[in-house]
Amino acid sequence: MTVHSPKAKAADMDDKTDAPLLQVRNLRTEFDTHAGVLHAVDDVSFSVDPGQVLGVVGESGSGKSVTALSIMGLIARPGRVAAGSIELAGHGDLTTKTAAEMRKIRGDVISMIFQEPMTSLNPVFRIGWQIAEALQLHRDMGRKEAMEQATDLLARVGIASPEKRVREFPHQLSGGMRQRAMIAMAMACAPQLLLADEPTTALDVTVQAQILDLMVQMQHAEGAAVILITHDMGVIAEMAQKVAVMYAGVVVEEASVGEIFDTPLHPYTQGLLASIPRGNSRGQELQAIPGLVPNLLHLPTGCRFRERCPAAHGPCAKAEPPLKAMPHGHKVRCWLHNTEVPE
Amino acid sequence: MRKYLFRRLAQTIPVLFGISILVFAMLHLAPGDPADMLLGSEATAESVEKLRHDMGLDRPLAVQYVSWAGRMLQGDMGRSTVLNRQVLPEIIKRFKATLILTAGALTFAVVFGVGIGILAATYQHSVFDSVAMLIALAGVSMPIFFTGIAAILIFAMDLRWLPSSGMYPAAGGDIFDLLRHLVLPAVTLGAVSAAILARMTRSAMLEVIRQDYVRTARAKGVGERRVIWVHALRNASITVVTVLGMQFGYLLGGSVITETVFSWPGVGQMMVRAIQARDYPMVQGAVLLVATSFVFVNLAVDMLYAWLDPRIRYS
Numbered sequence: 123m124t125v126h127s128p129k130a131k132a133a134d135m136d137d138k139t140d141a142p143l144l145q146v147r148n149l150r151t152e153f154d155t156h157a158g159v160l161h162a163v164d165d166v167s168f169s170v171d172p173g174q175v176l177g178v179v180g181e182s183g184s185g186k187s188v189t190a191l192s193i194m195g196l197i198a199r200p201g202r203v204a205a206g207s208i209e210l211a212g213h214g215d216l217t218t219k220t221a222a223e224m225r226k227i228r229g230d231v232i233s234m235i236f237q238e239p240m241t242s243l244n245p246v247f248r249i250g251w252q253i254a255e256a257l258q259l260h261r262d263m264g265r266k267e268a269m270e271q272a273t274d275l276l277a278r279v280g281i282a283s284p285e286k287r288v289r290e291f292p293h294q295l296s297g298g299m300r301q302r303a304m305i306a307m308a309m310a311c312a313p314q315l316l317l318a319d320e321p322t323t324a325l326d327v328t329v330q331a332q333i334l335d336l337m338v339q340m341q342h343a344e345g346a347a348v349i350l351i352t353h354d355m356g357v358i359a360e361m362a363q364k365v366a367v368m369y370a371g372v373v374v375e376e377a378s379v380g381e382i383f384d385t386p387l388h389p390y391t392q393g394l395l396a397s398i399p400r401g402n403s404r405g406q407e408l409q410a411i412p413g414l415v416p417n418l419l420h421l422p423t424g425c426r427f428r429e430r431c432p433a434a435h436g437p438c439a440k441a442e443p444p445l446k447a448m449p450h451g452h453k454v455r456c457w458l459h460n461t462e463v464p465e
Numbered sequence: 466m467r468k469y470l471f472r473r474l475a476q477t478i479p480v481l482f483g484i485s486i487l488v489f490a491m492l493h494l495a496p497g498d499p500a501d502m503l504l505g506s507e508a509t510a511e512s513v514e515k516l517r518h519d520m521g522l523d524r525p526l527a528v529q530y531v532s533w534a535g536r537m538l539q540g541d542m543g544r545s546t547v548l549n550r551q552v553l554p555e556i557i558k559r560f561k562a563t564l565i566l567t568a569g570a571l572t573f574a575v576v577f578g579v580g581i582g583i584l585a586a587t588y589q590h591s592v593f594d595s596v597a598m599l600i601a602l603a604g605v606s607m608p609i610f611f612t613g614i615a616a617i618l619i620f621a622m623d624l625r626w627l628p629s630s631g632m633y634p635a636a637g638g639d640i641f642d643l644l645r646h647l648v649l650p651a652v653t654l655g656a657v658s659a660a661i662l663a664r665m666t667r668s669a670m671l672e673v674i675r676q677d678y679v680r681t682a683r684a685k686g687v688g689e690r691r692v693i694w695v696h697a698l699r700n701a702s703i704t705v706v707t708v709l710g711m712q713f714g715y716l717l718g719g720s721v722i723t724e725t726v727f728s729w730p731g732v733g734q735m736m737v738r739a740i741q742a743r744d745y746p747m748v749q750g751a752v753l754l755v756a757t758s759f760v761f762v763n764l765a766v767d768m769l770y771a772w773l774d775p776r777i778r779y780s
Contacts, residue, residue: 194684196684225688226686227686228683228685229684229686233685236677238677242678242680243678244678244681245776246773246774247699255682255685259686294779
C-alpha cells in the first residue's frame, strides 16, 4: 500500500508535512467504579501523520475504543481523561479545550464512525437530515444547500438513487448502506482525522470488503488520516501503514505494518497473528491465545500479559516493561527485548 | 401514513360496536324492569305491560338494540328521568366543562412533568434530580381530596388569591373569570399526571441518552442542549405520548373527586349523581360519550406515534 500525500487542509500544515497530525502522549483515561478506579487507558502514547492510517489492534477490553473516545473528548462521567496530552496539529492540546471548543472540532476536524451501524443512526430522523446537520453545524450552510450536499455525499459513498435515500429513515436501509451513510456523515466536513471504531465488525463478510474499499477511497480523496480500531489483523494488513497493538490499556507494540507482520516482537502480537485462519492451514487447529484479558481492576504484578504469555520468565513478574524503541521504528513493551532487566 | 390512518380508523369500528353493546346491555342487566321502575310499586300489571309495549321492551333484544343504536346515531339519547330534559345537550354541557378542566390539567402536567423529567435525566444523581423525584413520588401517592382541600384552604380561604369552586362567579363572567376558577382544580388534578409524567419522562430519557445514536450526535459536534431536546427527546417522546394519552383518556372520564371538591360541573360528578338516581338514559349517554372519546384519544395517540416514529409509519 502506498502512502498518499495528504491534501493539506489547514494552511499552517503545508510547510511541515512531516510533523504528526495527532500526537498522543501518556494518555491516561480512568473510570470510577464501585470497586475502585479503573485505568482503561494507562499511559498510552502514539502519533499519526497526516494522511496516514494507524491501525489499533487488540482484544475487547484492551482500551482501543476508550482511546478513540478520549481523542473525541467524549468520555463521560464516571470516566475522565486523567493525564496526558492529545496534540492536534493547528489546534493544540485537546485535553485542555472547553466543551464548546471541542464541539467545533468534533465532526469537523475529527470525526468518528462506530461499530454498530444499526444503532448509530437516529431512528426518527431522515438520513439526509442527519448528514446535513453536520454541515449546518460546521459549514454555516442553509438547510437546502446542506441537503443537496448530503445527497452528493450519499452518491459519493456509493449509495444508489441518493436523492431517494436522503429522504428515507435508517430502518429502510441495510446494515451496509447505513455504514455508508455513517461514513458520508463522518466525511461531510472533510475531516483531517477519521476515527473508525470496528467499522466493519457488525457487517456481513461480503459487505465488510466493500466498506473497507470505500474507506480507502474516501481517505485517498480527502487525504484524511485514519485511526482504524479493529481486532481483525486481516483488516490491518489491508488498510494500515502503522500498527499499535494494545493490551489491557497499554500499547505493547508499535511498528510499521510490514514490521508487525514480518517480525512481530511481542508474544501477544505473535499470538494475534497466529490466530488468523489461513488458506494453507486447512485441517490444522486454529491457534488461540490462552486465557482472557485480565480484569483492569486486578492486574497481575509486573507485565500485564505475563499470565497468558508463553515466554514469561523471571523479570516479567517483577516490573512492567517500558515501551522500548527498537531498530526500524519498532517499539515493544517486553522484557524479552529489553536488557535492562530489573533485579 | 394515510393507509395507516385508514387501517387504524377501521379498527375503531368493532370497538365502538362493542361499547354500544355494553352500554345497551346496561339497561337490561340492571336489576328491575325499567317500566316497573318508571311506574312505581303501585302500578297495575296491565299498565306495566302497556308501558313495556310502548317502550318496545317486549320485542326481541336484537330488534331493540337496532332501534336504540339508530336513535343514538341520530343523537337522540332519550330524556333524563330525573331532570326530565334531553340527555344529549346536558351531557355536552358537562363534557365541555370536563374538557376545559382536562386541558388545563394536562397543560400543567406537560409543562412541569415533561420539563422536570428531562432536567432530572440530564442531571441524573444531582440534588435537583433527587428532590424532583421525591416530590414526584409524593405527588403520585398524594390523594386528590387531600391536595385539593389543602389548596382551597391555602390559596382560596387563607390567601384569597383564587376562587375555590365553580367555573364562573354566580353572576356570570368572562374567559378570565373562567381561567381564574380553573387554576386550582387544574393544578390539583394535573399534579398527579405531572408526577407520573416526570417519572416516565426521566426514565425514558435516561434510556435514550445511553443509545449509540446520541453518541453519534455528539461525535458530529451537536451541542448538548440540542442533543437532549432534539436527538434524545424525539425518541423519548414515544413513551411520553403513551403516558399522556392514557392520562388524557382517564381525565376525560371526569375526575369525580376533583369535580366534587371544587364543585366543577363536569361529567364525572354528573355521572355519579345519575347512577345514584338510577337515571339510566343519562348514565348510558355519558358512558357512551366518554368511552367513544377514549377510543378517539387512543386513535390520536396512535397517529402521534406514527408521526414520531417512522418505523411504525412505514411498517
